[in-house]
Structure formats: C-alpha cells, structure tokens
Amino acid sequence: MYQVVRARLCALVCRARAARRDAGMVTSEYATGIVAAVAFAVVLYKVVTSGAVSAELQSIVKEALNARM
Template identity: 65%
Template sequence: MAKWTKQRWAKAWTGMRRDAGMNTAEYAMGTIAACAFAAVLYKVVTSDAVSSGLRSTIEKALDAPF
C-alpha cells in the first residue's frame, strides 16, 4: 500500500471515531433541564403579577385611539 493511502485511511478512521453528539445520559440531563426550565417559566407567566401586567398592556393597546 502506498504511503499516502495509509495516511488517508488513518485520517478517515480517526474521523469516524470522534464523538460528535450527545450520549443517552446527556440527552436525559438535557431533557430534565428543559422540563425544569419550562415549569419555572410556566409558574412565572401564570403568576398574578405577570398576568395582570399582560392584561393591562393588552387593554391599553386595545383602547388606544387610531
């Protein structure tokens, strides 16, 4: 085998062995973190202060003269 062929195979083999994505444990932790963030965001958006602020902003926008 020619020298350049061995080098090409070596580069191709090392390229295949690289870990380019997440493994199962990382997916699980990412999913748990996303669910926790969604729960906190839901609690914030449905709180009385935010809800009344959104309601007030929408009422002002609807009552504004054209």
C-alpha cells in the same frame, strides 16, 4: 514502504472513526437537556401565571385593545 503507508492509512481511518463516534450527544445528554428544558418551562409558566405578572399582562392587553389610531 508499503508497511509505512499502510500504518499511516490505518491511523487516519481509526482517527476518523473515533471522531465520528464522538460527534453528537449521547442519550444521557439528551435526557439532561430535556429535563433542563422542562424545568425552565415550568419556572417560566409559574412566573407568567403569578398574580403580579398576570395583572401586568392583562393591563398591557387592555391598553392595546383600547388604543385609538
């Protein structure tokens, strides 16, 4: 009986340790996420600073500043 209980307890502990090791991201996943975020930021910056979008944003700001209450 003691050996059965000990074997089951060991299995539970081993399973808990394995689950703890797999919780969270590893360094390569962090690096991939950071590279993707930077790439998205660069694309967004290029879009916002392009001529057409920049002109549209300026017109929106001018309309907001000239608005009368």
